[in-house]
Amino acid sequence: MQRYVIKRLLIAVPTIIGITLAAFILMYILPGDPVAILMGDVLDMRTMEMLREQLGLNDPLYVQYYRFISNALRRDFGKSYQTKRLVNDIISSALAYTGKLTLAAYIISIVVGIPAGVFAAVKHNSWGDTGTMVLSMLGICLPPFVVALLLLYVFAFRLAWFPLGGTGSFAHMILPAVTLGIRPAAMLARITRSGMLEVLRQDYVRTARAKGLSQRVVLTRHALKNCLIPVITVMGGQIGGLLSGSVVVESIFSWPGIGKVSVEAILARDFPVVQAVVLLSALVVVGINLLVDLSYAFVDPRIRYE
Amino acid sequence: MLRRKLFLVVVSVLLIGLFTLGAQAQTPKYGGTFDYALDRDVGSIDPHSAHSVQRINVGLMMFDQLFTFDTTGQVVPNLVESYEISPDGLVYTFHLRKGVKFHTGREMTAQDVKFSFERLSDPRTQALGYAELNSVLGKQEFSNGEAAEITGIRVIDDYTVEIELVAPDATFTRKLAKVYTSIVGYEGIGENMEFITPVGTGSFKYVEYVPNQHLILERNPDYWQEGLPYLDQVVVHMNVDPSVQLMRYQSGQLLYMEIASPVQKLTLEADPRLRDEIVAMPGPSVQVLTMNANFPPFDKKEVRHAINWAINRERLAYNVVGGMGEPAYAPFPEDITKRIGLPEWYGYDVEKAKALLAEAGYPDGFKTELVVVANEIQRLASEGVQADLAEIGIEVEVRVVESATYTAMMNEGRVPFGNMNVGSQMSDPDEVFMDFLHSSRTPGLNRAAYKNPEFDALVEKARQTVDDQERFELYRQAAEIMMEDSPWAVLYYLKSVAAVKPELKGIEIMPTRPSLRITKAWIDR
Numbered sequence: 001m002q003r004y005v006i007k008r009l010l011i012a013v014p015t016i017i018g019i020t021l022a023a024f025i026l027m028y029i030l031p032g033d034p035v036a037i038l039m040g041d042v043l044d045m046r047t048m049e050m051l052r053e054q055l056g057l058n059d060p061l062y063v064q065y066y067r068f069i070s071n072a073l074r075r076d077f078g079k080s081y082q083t084k085r086l087v088n089d090i091i092s093s094a095l096a097y098t099g100k101l102t103l104a105a106y107i108i109s110i111v112v113g114i115p116a117g118v119f120a121a122v123k124h125n126s127w128g129d130t131g132t133m134v135l136s137m138l139g140i141c142l143p144p145f146v147v148a149l150l151l152l153y154v155f156a157f158r159l160a161w162f163p164l165g166g167t168g169s170f171a172h173m174i175l176p177a178v179t180l181g182i183r184p185a186a187m188l189a190r191i192t193r194s195g196m197l198e199v200l201r202q203d204y205v206r207t208a209r210a211k212g213l214s215q216r217v218v219l220t221r222h223a224l225k226n227c228l229i230p231v232i233t234v235m236g237g238q239i240g241g242l243l244s245g246s247v248v249v250e251s252i253f254s255w256p257g258i259g260k261v262s263v264e265a266i267l268a269r270d271f272p273v274v275q276a277v278v279l280l281s282a283l284v285v286v287g288i289n290l291l292v293d294l295s296y297a298f299v300d301p302r303i304r305y306e
Numbered sequence: 307m308l309r310r311k312l313f314l315v316v317v318s319v320l321l322i323g324l325f326t327l328g329a330q331a332q333t334p335k336y337g338g339t340f341d342y343a344l345d346r347d348v349g350s351i352d353p354h355s356a357h358s359v360q361r362i363n364v365g366l367m368m369f370d371q372l373f374t375f376d377t378t379g380q381v382v383p384n385l386v387e388s389y390e391i392s393p394d395g396l397v398y399t400f401h402l403r404k405g406v407k408f409h410t411g412r413e414m415t416a417q418d419v420k421f422s423f424e425r426l427s428d429p430r431t432q433a434l435g436y437a438e439l440n441s442v443l444g445k446q447e448f449s450n451g452e453a454a455e456i457t458g459i460r461v462i463d464d465y466t467v468e469i470e471l472v473a474p475d476a477t478f479t480r481k482l483a484k485v486y487t488s489i490v491g492y493e494g495i496g497e498n499m500e501f502i503t504p505v506g507t508g509s510f511k512y513v514e515y516v517p518n519q520h521l522i523l524e525r526n527p528d529y530w531q532e533g534l535p536y537l538d539q540v541v542v543h544m545n546v547d548p549s550v551q552l553m554r555y556q557s558g559q560l561l562y563m564e565i566a567s568p569v570q571k572l573t574l575e576a577d578p579r580l581r582d583e584i585v586a587m588p589g590p591s592v593q594v595l596t597m598n599a600n601f602p603p604f605d606k607k608e609v610r611h612a613i614n615w616a617i618n619r620e621r622l623a624y625n626v627v628g629g630m631g632e633p634a635y636a637p638f639p640e641d642i643t644k645r646i647g648l649p650e651w652y653g654y655d656v657e658k659a660k661a662l663l664a665e666a667g668y669p670d671g672f673k674t675e676l677v678v679v680a681n682e683i684q685r686l687a688s689e690g691v692q693a694d695l696a697e698i699g700i701e702v703e704v705r706v707v708e709s710a711t712y713t714a715m716m717n718e719g720r721v722p723f724g725n726m727n728v729g730s731q732m733s734d735p736d737e738v739f740m741d742f743l744h745s746s747r748t749p750g751l752n753r754a755a756y757k758n759p760e761f762d763a764l765v766e767k768a769r770q771t772v773d774d775q776e777r778f779e780l781y782r783q784a785a786e787i788m789m790e791d792s793p794w795a796v797l798y799y800l801k802s803v804a805a806v807k808p809e810l811k812g813i814e815i816m817p818t819r820p821s822l823r824i825t826k827a828w829i830d831r
Contacts, residue, residue: 030711031714033710033713036714037709039357039434040357040358044436044440045750046437047434047436050429050432050436050449051436053429054430082349083349083517084432084500085350090517149549152549156553157553157556160557164554164557164559165547166519166543166546251545251547252547254543254546254547256347256518256544260518260545264346264347268710269710
């Protein structure tokens with residue numbers, strides 16, 4: 001197990017370096033000069049030259065990349081071109097908000113998605129099954145911005161149950177979390193349903209029933225546990241999806257998370273922020289994939305990492 | 307159409323009256339909070355780097371400048387009580403108001419003016435307004451680190467400061483009205499000129515800024531304008547999506563909302579209760595098509611003229627962009643055009659356009675691409691242009707590009723045919739002609755790569771002509787030459803459109819950047 005983890009961590013190093021290098025080169029290849037964007041429609045050549053010099057943009061690319069990597073190792077990502085705030089501050093504040101939202105959405109997706117999938121499987125070929133599947137199909141198909149605007153219009157504008165975007169209280173989080181949680185919940189419901197349908201036909205389930213175990217015990221202990229591998233894979237993948245899917249939701253709900261910060265940084269070619277976000281995302285995705293792989297061993301005792 | 311124009315004029319006059327006189331007709335009430343929603347974060351609250359209209363408007367709430375703009379775009383003394391200009395136009399003597407206090411309680415003096423202007427010109431500040439004082443004697447030496455101070459800025463006594471220029475600059479007092487040239491208290495500035503906290507003399511004091519969320523300001527009880535401001539508090543809400551701003555306005559959570567898209571305007575117009583709350587004032591920009599003569603077929607003057615004659619500007623302004631614009635027939639924003647008194651060039655004449663195209667050797671038209679930035683109004687306008695040009699056989703493919711790419715392509719002069727917003731921060735013709743059309747601005751903002759030595763000479767001369775009547779005459783001549791050369795086809799003046807609840811009184815909407823002042827605003831509740 002330990003050896004496996006170390007091996008995986010070692011493989012992660014070139015992956016992460018590769019990703020940051022690619023992002024770095026890509027940002028420079030993309031048309032768009034961060035200084036010209038900063039200046040807007042007041043372009044003064046002397047000011048631009050002064051800013052390029054001060055921001056270190058006149059240095060050769062490899063010098064800039066070396067500076068980025070060596071500073072990043074000391075957890076120093078410099079200052080944003082646009083706001084002059086420390087990138088660390090920008091990212092940590094945004095990450096805290098996105099973390100909260102993602103966690104809430106994740107909980108919603110699990111609490112709603114898995115029971116819905118189990119319900120549909122148990123009520124196979126009934127109206128309940130069809131209804132659940134139609135709803136889950138809708139949840140997957142509806143784009144988040146439509147859901148967001150719909151929820152805002154009905155629950156915040158018309159009914160005034162929730163605030164119209166922003167942060168501050170628990171109530172502010174509910175609509176964005178629901179919006180964000182709908183799609184993964186729908187996917188989990190479908191995956192759980194198909195997994196359960198397969199498992200419920202297995203002999204050991206029949207045996208469990210024959211032993212006189214209650215329906216709840218049969219479903220949770222015997223059936224659900226055995227169909228969790230694909231569900232966990234999907235759940236792991238969802239985190240990356242939730243992080244990136246939050247861009248639209250954060251924009252509409254004025255949620256100051258990492259999605260909005262990254263999009264704005266990319267549009268403004270705010271290199272220090274973009275690079276920090278890319279590095280961070282790479283770390284998160286690599287880390288979560290590792291965790292998902294390791295968790296298989298806990299769910300399925302047949303899997304061993306030796 | 308004449309009736310429509312007349313109607314618009316009457317409405318504008320009534321609205322201006324409403325906004326400037328409304329506050330006087332009733333006795334203003336003290337108290338209340340002004341909620342100002344922005345679709346993005348202000349980014350930085352350092353006034354010396356306030357480049358976007360949002361940053362500028364917010365900067366104006368906390369900081370004062372030596373001069374300021376009124377609602378017609380004229381420049382008026384602000385922190386300066388009176389001033390003299392030497393006969394050669396080189397030396398400005400400013401007499402400052404006495405008793406103006408910073409938010410820390412300290413009195414502002416001439417030393418603060420010198421400090422603020424030197425901070426602005428110090429490369430360590432990385433100020434976006436770094437170039438504002440380029441015409442001041444000794445600025446370059448100071449910025450290059452060759453001098454410890456700007457020798458042209460001399461403190462005579464606590465309330466008198468003298469500024470000497472290298473050459474006469476007709477726009478100098480206007481530059482001193484920009485938020486870039488705000489007077490900042492040294493208490494808010496760090497050792498390396500970095501911005502730490504806002505310390506200004508403005509009508510509102512800084513309380514709290516949570517990036518990407520909100521900025522809170524409170525009434526400055528020591529404000530130098532007796533009895534002002536009326537409002538207790540300002541809350542700037544950041545990152546509020548325009549669709550959410552609309553819902554907040556409709557539900558009464560916002561008393562004021564800037565309208566940036568025709569869809570928002572149409573939504574409000576569709577609601578009979580809100581229709582009358584829409585205000586459209588002359589804005590600080592004009593929308594144009596750039597035609598770069600380095601690329602055929604735009605190298606032919608007849609082609610450029612044909613395009614100018616082919617555009618139905620009234621349809622474009624009133625219908626295509628949903629009334630967010632006013633037809634433009636001169637190359638400046640609306641208020642400048644009126645101030646200088648320019649004639650109207652190029653009407654709508656399809657037959658004439660076709661004839662010109664045939665004369666240029668394109669009787670059947672041609673195919674071209676129109677580059678436009680990803681922005682709803684500009685995209686709509688480009689589609690309108692596409693339809694107009696199809697009438698004379700020019701097949702236009704509209705290519706919408708993301709803003710950073712657009713800026714790069716346009717600034718490098720790689721775009722034969724583009725759609726551009728020409729903005730003026732200080733409502734002066736110099737900004738438009740010097741920045742957007744002078745040959746020295748290629749590559750750069752002269753995106754049509756326009757080059758005419760006669761035009762250049764007139765614009766250079768105008769900058770050094772302090773007498774406005776004489777100066778405006780030079781711009782009229784320059785405009786005549788430029789409109790004949792037609793590096794642009796002007797489309798429409800972009801309006802500053804906002805929705806204002808009837809209980810919010812006394813706000814001032816200006817044709818400049820800043821575009822909003824709330825010093826005299828009050829809530830009638």
